[in-house]
Amino acid sequence: MTHAQSLSAYTTLRLGGPARAVVECADTLSLVETVTRLDHAGEPVLLIGGGSNLVIGDDGFGGTAVIVRSTGIEFGSDDDGPFVTAAAGTDWDELVAATVDAGFGGLECLSGIPGAAGTTPVQNVGAYGVEVGDLLRGVELLDRTTGGREWVAPSDLGLGYRTSKLKGADTHVVLTVSFRLNADAVSEPIAYRELAQRLGVDEGATASARLVREVVLGLRVGKGMVLDAEDHDTWSAGSFFTNPVIGDDRIDRVIAAITDRVGDDVRIPRFPADGGTKLSAGWLIERAGFTRGYPDEQAPARLSTKHTLALTNRGDATTDDLVTLAADVRDGVRDAFGVELHPEPVFVSCSLPR
Ligand SMILES: Cc1cc2nc3c(=O)[nH]c(=O)nc-3n(C[C@H](O)[C@H](O)[C@H](O)COP(=O)(O)OP(=O)(O)OC[C@H]3O[C@@H](n4cnc5c(N)ncnc54)[C@H](O)[C@@H]3O)c2cc1C
CATH class of the missing domain: 3.90.78.10 (UDP-N-acetylenolpyruvoylglucosamine reductase, C-terminal domain)
Structure with missing residues (x-):
């Protein structure tokens, strides 16, 4: 634990004053234990993944910032097909890249979005015609009011356009996320005109997930929407x-x-x-x-x-x-x-x- 550390180091805006304390949690168990302990002590908690959707005031946060750094990616399959499961602190774009490298499609339109995998359901992250809610299989939550852990279906998360029940609510911690994937490296149907044009396909058609990822990353770089410390x-x-x-x-x-x-x-x-x-x-x-x-x-x-x-x-x-x-x-x-x-x-x- 470190004390009175500026939170600007933890946000992509590089803004935000100090927190009373900062704790980095490297695995799910320490995340659960840390948040539970702080909640019992009545200490305000600010969860931070990649800090890419946070505007923190210059006076900082009067409590403890808990940095979610739990990582791990696992592939599986069930009757509905392949899926991937990741610990909340896994870098989102590393997860997308891992699914494409493993020969799966589904997440490619969401390439290049900064932040942690576990935060993506919080505002139902979306880009280029796809939202995480389209692929989400389930979310493991820590319920901070009961201390219980449970898997929750996407339909219970109130997912909407850049929102969910989790956004701005200090009631739950996302511990693990799981996404359905397409076999055979096939992308989701391309629903975004600019992307379809770049790919040379009709809107509604599919393409190679790897190609879609490359084109999306190119489009995003052109708009300053991929993190680059020099830019x-x-x-x-x-x-x-x-x-x-x-x-x-x-x-x-x-x-x-x-x-x-x-x-x-x-x-x-x-x-x-x-x-x-x-x-x-x-x-x-x-x-x-x-x-x-x-x-x-x-x-x-x-x-x-x-x-x-x-x-x-x-x-x-x-x-x-x-x-x-x-x-x-x-x-x-x-x-x-x-x-x-x-x-x-x-x-x-x-x-x-x-
Ligand atoms: C250059 C750039 C491009 C972006 N492009 C897109 C885009 O195309 N589409 C899009 O939708 N968004 C985009 N975003 C916004 C942002 O990347 C996403 O919202 C991302 O999911 C935020 O993840 P994070 O881990 O950085 O969240 P943070 O900023 O760390 O946290 C966001 C909120 O979630 C809470 N939180 C963090 N971790 C947890 C947890 N484990 N459980 C519960 N709550 C938690 C935090 O307390 C905070 O309230 C972009 C941001 C940047 C900087």
């Missing part, structure tokens, strides 16, 4: 805002406001979604006038120069700088189009200024 565009929490879903009662008004601003000859990206129509947060941010690299080259926190949806630390930013920028972007989109953007990462000891 400040990747000192981020990925997409900072979720794509807003506009209810049927408001969508005509919102489209009219967008058309007013951008003209009616511009195609507005819009997709049917649960509860209405999903718009693209990145597109709205750009059309509201926020350019890549906004506000300027001197600002310590800026929009990525590759993708307007990523808010980045250029090296000496504070969390205060970051949330001020986020509020600026949120307000600009609201003023332009009447659309409220909501942050995707989990905020700890900080919030967006109103």
Whole structure:
């Protein structure tokens, strides 16, 4: 255990003040024992996997940060076909790579996403038309209210668009995750137009999982969405805002406001979604006038120069700088189009200024 250590070392934004203590758990048993002991002692606990979806305040966390480092990957099969099971702290992309190397498909569209495997159900991680919930077989949880361990079916996790019952709730620890796989190295059906075009296949067709992984990684690197310590565009929490879903009662008004601003000859990206129509947060941010690299080259926190949806630390930013920028972007989109953007990462000891 170390004391009063800055949490910036544990987040991909490289932001966050000190925790009272930091404990790294190298296996599942120590994770269970540590969290149980801290809970009994009434000590606040902050679980951290890869720290890639966390915005931690400059004053830090008044409790113990538990770093999930349990690793291990096992392949198996049952009547429904092959699957892979991993300890929560296993690096997600190493898990995806291991499945592709072992000749299985399924997870390839989720290549290059930072963080730990066990955290992926927390916000139902998704990219390029696939969400982990599509492949999830089960999750082993520690119930912090009872101290019990149990395997839970995906249908009990409340998985939705970048959310689940686990997100922002301090009730459970993911210990182990298990994913169904496709045999014969076949990818999931390609549901994302840009990816299908790059692969030269029709939407809905499958391809070689290895090829899909390579193409996805290439697309992600181009957008600054694969971690690279040398590239400040990747000192981020990925997409900072979720794509807003506009209810049927408001969508005509919102489209009219967008058309007013951008003209009616511009195609507005819009997709049917649960509860209405999903718009693209990145597109709205750009059309509201926020350019890549906004506000300027001197600002310590800026929009990525590759993708307007990523808010980045250029090296000496504070969390205060970051949330001020986020509020600026949120307000600009609201003023332009009447659309409220909501942050995707989990905020700890900080919030967006109103
Ligand atoms: C460059 C970049 C690109 C990204 N691209 C994508 C993308 O394409 N799609 C996408 O969906 N996300 C993306 N993200 C966001 C992020 O990578 C994912 O949400 C990832 O699953 C977070 O994992 P983590 O281990 O880093 O979580 P952390 O940031 O460590 O934690 C996130 C939350 O989960 C909690 N938590 C951590 N471990 C556990 C556990 N074992 N049990 C219960 N709760 C836990 C934490 O307390 C916190 O509330 C991206 C982020 C970055 C920086």
